[in-house]
Amino acid sequence: xxxxxxxxxxxxxxxxxxxxxxxxxxxxxxxxxxxxxxxxxxxxxxxxxxxxxxxxxxxxxxxxxxxxxxxxxxxxxxxxxxxxxxxxxxxxxxxxxxxxxxxxxxxxxxxxxxxxxxxxxxxxxxxxxxxxxxxxxxxxxxxxxxxxxxxxxxxxxxxxxxxxxxxxxxxxxxxxxxxxxxxxxxxxxxxxxxxxxxxxxxxxxxxxxxxxxxxxxxxxxxxxxxxxxxxxxxxxxxxxxxxxxxxxxxxxxxxxxxxxxxxxxxxxxxxxxxxxxxxxxxxxxxxxxxxxxxxxxxxxxxxxxxxxxxxxxxxx
Numbered sequence: 001x002x003x004x005x006x007x008x009x010x011x012x013x014x015x016x017x018x019x020x021x022x023x024x025x026x027x028x029x030x031x032x033x034x035x036x037x038x039x040x041x042x043x044x045x046x047x048x049x050x051x052x053x054x055x056x057x058x059x060x061x062x063x064x065x066x067x068x069x070x071x072x073x074x075x076x077x078x079x080x081x082x083x084x085x086x087x088x089x090x091x092x093x094x095x096x097x098x099x100x101x102x103x104x105x106x107x108x109x110x111x112x113x114x115x116x117x118x119x120x121x122x123x124x125x126x127x128x129x130x131x132x133x134x135x136x137x138x139x140x141x142x143x144x145x146x147x148x149x150x151x152x153x154x155x156x157x158x159x160x161x162x163x164x165x166x167x168x169x170x171x172x173x174x175x176x177x178x179x180x181x182x183x184x185x186x187x188x189x190x191x192x193x194x195x196x197x198x199x200x201x202x203x204x205x206x207x208x209x210x211x212x213x214x215x216x217x218x219x220x221x222x223x224x225x226x227x228x229x230x231x232x233x234x235x236x237x238x239x240x241x242x243x244x245x246x247x248x249x250x251x252x253x254x255x256x257x258x259x260x261x262x263x264x265x266x267x268x269x270x271x272x273x274x275x276x277x278x279x280x281x282x283x284x285x286x287x288x289x290x291x292x293x294x295x296x297x298x299x300x301x302x303x304x305x306x307x308x309x310x311x312x313x314x315x316x
Contacts, residue, residue, distance in 0.1 A: 001028055001307060005297040010038040010066070014053035018060035020314060025066075027306045032064075036110060039067045041188075044094040046072055046079040058098060062105035069186065070098040071114025071153050075127060078120045084133060087117050088140055099150070112186050114153030115141040127196045130160040130171030135178035142182035155179025156189030157208035160196045164204045164280045168194060172204075173211055180215050203283035206290070210262045217258035262286055 001008060001024065011017030018040065025037055040061040045051045061068050072094045074080035080087045099111045118134035120127060128134070138154045145152035156179065157172035179187055190212060192205035233248045243249050262282055264271060
């Protein structure tokens with residue numbers, strides 16, 4: 001609330017955590033808002049259950065008419081069937097049960113149909129979030145969400161790697177590209193996740209931010225019209241010419257292409273003659289730079305003090 005003016009996820013630690021969230025919202029907005037301003041993340045307890053704390057939080061959010069994001073993480077071969085079709089059937093039952101409860105309390109309450117389901121590594125029993133099975137579950141989940149007419153949650157830049165190494169890069173791009181191509185609406189864990197959700201990396205966060213920029217450009221697609229087809233420009237340049245000095249090029253040279261802020265395109269010779277820094281080193285410098293230049297958004301000083309006092313009081 002203090003460091004960003006973007007939407008925030010509230011607490012779902014039982015009725016108490018939900019109540020604290022709603023009371024802080026009242027402070028921030030000067031009373032109960034008449035629109036969604038937060039969202040609660042509700043996780044079923046697979047297979048086919050919900051914990052008491054999660055149910056209490058779900059009901060509190062529904063009574064307050066604040067949205068809930070109901071997302072299950074079924075582990076194929078452990079907390080769910082080993083077959084992905086079975087995982088999807090089980091997952092669907094858990095999610096719809098939570099959504100129905102929310103609608104019974106507050107008809108029309110915005111609900112997000114979420115999934116992080118994947119398989120386990122049968123050699124270790126550990127969760128595998130960099131696997132192709134996660135992407136398969138994600139694609140099918142997005143189709144089910146469209147079938148029900150519900151917004152979907154899933155995906156992110158996910159990896160089982162414990163370091164910002166090549167494995168982290170290719171697994172993260174795979175899962176995030178699947179997320180984008182599947183039409184997922186709400187993406188958690190789009191940046192910074194390492195070691196199967198168990199850890200966070202500042203370096204990977206800015207690397208993943210770079211991947212998000214690439215995929216945003218990819219989603220723009222190719223615009224086709226009389227200007228972009230550039231027939232006249234091609235004709236004017238003719239055989240053997242070049243387009244560097246054309247007005248068409250100069251007018252678009254700062255906006256047409258995606259430009260990386262972290263990744264290296266200098267070429268081997270320039271890299272060899274320079275500092276020879278790798279991506280992780282540049283990522284460290286970038287997150288430190290971004291953190292140093294950050295400024296909190298404007299907030300009424302009285303509200304700021306009230307929020308701080310509320311937190312301090314409830315931490316005692």
